[in-house]
Amino acid sequence: MCMSNPLARLREECTRLLDEALSEAYPGTELPSSRFSQPPSPEMGELSSAVSFQLARTLRSRPAEIAEKIAEKVKPSDLVGSAEAVNGYINFKADVEGFSELVLETATMEAEEYGFLKTDKPERVMVEHTSANPISPLHIGNARNSILGDCLARLLKRRGHEVAIHFLVNDVGRQVAMTGYGWQLLGKPKPEGRAELWVGTIYAGVNVVNQLTRLRKELRQAEERGRVNEIAEHQEEIEDYEKAVVELRNRYADVYDALAERLPEIEDPEAEIVKLNTAYENNDPEAVKDIREIVGYCLQGFETSLGELGIGFESFDFESDLVWRRAAEEVLEELKATPYVFVDDGALILDCDRVAVDMGLKERWGLNLEHEIPRLVLVRKDGTTLYALRDMAYSIWKFGLVDRVINVIGSEQRLPQLQLRIALAAMGRIEMGDNQLHYAYELVYLPGVKMSGRLG
Known part of the structure; x- marks a missing residue:
């Protein structure tokens, strides 16, 4: 019975x-x-x-x-x-x-x-969640992502699916290079206390010191020229950053004080940050060693914090690996070979709505037939590529491992996630578009409170 x-x-x-x-x-x-x-x-x-x-x-x-x-x-x-x-x-x-x-x-x-009904058709499913920037601590906003993603993964496992939980490490870009440069200035020390909080203090410290240096210089210039409005604006901004200094010193005074002492001595710290970022993107061994180490500390901190909630990951996927194997460039060449990419005012554009209409994606995916899907810029007129190409390359890589992909990302990414699926279809990978789901959630808004990793 x-x-x-x-x-x-x-x-x-x-x-x-x-x-x-x-x-x-x-x-x-x-x-x-x-x-x-x-x-x-x-x-x-x-x-x-x-x-x-x-x-x-x-x-x-x-x-x-x-x-x-x-x-x-x-x-x-x-x-x-x-x-x-x-x-x-x-x-x-x-x-x-x-x-x-x-x-x-x-x-x-x-x-x-008991209570978990097993599916008749088990699938290999990847749930990508959290994927927070590896240069500052988790907060109530991205922790919601972690909890939602983990609950979803657990439910899928209970249903009988083979589930892989992945974290995309955004280790390429100015913010990570800024953190790495600050860490180098400190002499490449080991973390103290909560690793992600310590790393976040370095990141915010570099930003705050650089901004205060700039603002104080601009304030002096405004005072010399008698520009009253500019003086008031700079003083207000300086006050905000000085409040951040108090918070950062309450966490790791030695870290902030060392950065405040050494950064102003650098002739052009921004140029040094760009130099480190370029070296890392070019797979320079020394840059790779340093950036991977400081990012690794932050990821260890994430694992510790989320581990207290029973949340873990099978894999940390580094964006830099996509960069080094030129995966985005390969995707771009594929898209350029389709009839849906054109040049407009020097920029390279994907006509998303035409793809959706020609391939019947609006009916297939239950989209509003009357809504025109905005086009997607692939390459700016200055020749720089946009992040979307890396997302496409990452999605293709994911489907080499699983049958279905679920991306847990805030609701503000609804359009980019739809454009991503459309791009996959345009490249002849319509099944990938079918089997990629955006699990959306709304952002957290706290009255009178602004969460900013740049300010700590």
Whole structure:
């Protein structure tokens, strides 16, 4: 009698009794395929059937009359206590003793697996979540991403899917280079305390010191020229940064003080940061060693913090690996070979709406047929590429490992995520577009509070 889904067993029993009662009330009438719904209130029963409405035309009778005749013929069983006709619906009430016994037996037998229905078609699924910048601590915003992604992954595992949990490490760009440069200035020390908080202090410290140096210089110039409005603006900005200094010194005074002492001595720290970033993107061994080490400290901190919530990852995927193997350039060449890429004012553009219309993606993906999907800039007029190309390359790489991909990202990424799927379809990978899901969530807004990694 035991089975993994007591409610499904109850539905089956109601279907059997319904079929028998129909045959008795209306001999020769076949029970149409239908689904059970939940009655408006628990007092009305556990399951409700609208089969009388489906039979009304065939039997040439009112649904209420049909329901009454069928309900009268329903015989109680070990799972079903009674059936009652209500406004044309047939409501079934479970036999409390029999159904309770089934539920308890099932729960006892299946233990922790109880309540999780196994899929008939297990898939390899990748859930990418968190993917926070590896240069500052997690906060309430990206921690929501972690919790949502982890819950989703756990549910998929319970359903019987093979789930891989990945974290995309955004280790390329000015912010990471800024953190790496600050760490080099400090003499490449080991972390103290919470690693991601320590790394975040270096990142914010470099930014704050550089901004204060710039603002104080601009304030002096404004004072010399007697520009009252500029003086007021600079003083207000300086006050904000000085508040950040207090917070940073409360965390790691030695780290901030050392940066405040050494950075102003550098003739052009911004040029040094750009130099380090360029070296890293070019796979320079020394730059790679340093950036991977400082980023690694932050990732260790993430693992520690999220580990306290039981959240972990199977893989950290580094964006730099995509850069070094020129994966984005390969994607760009593929897109340029399609009829959907054109040049506009020196920029290279993907006509997303034309792709969607030509390939029937709006109907296929349930999109608004009247909505024109904005075009996607692939390469700026100055020749620099946009992040979207790396996203495309990363998606293609993911599908080399799994059948389905779920990206847990804030709702502000709805358009970029849709354009990503459209680009995959344009390159002849429409199944990838079908099987990539954006699991969106709204941002956190706290009245009077602004979260900023740049300020610590």
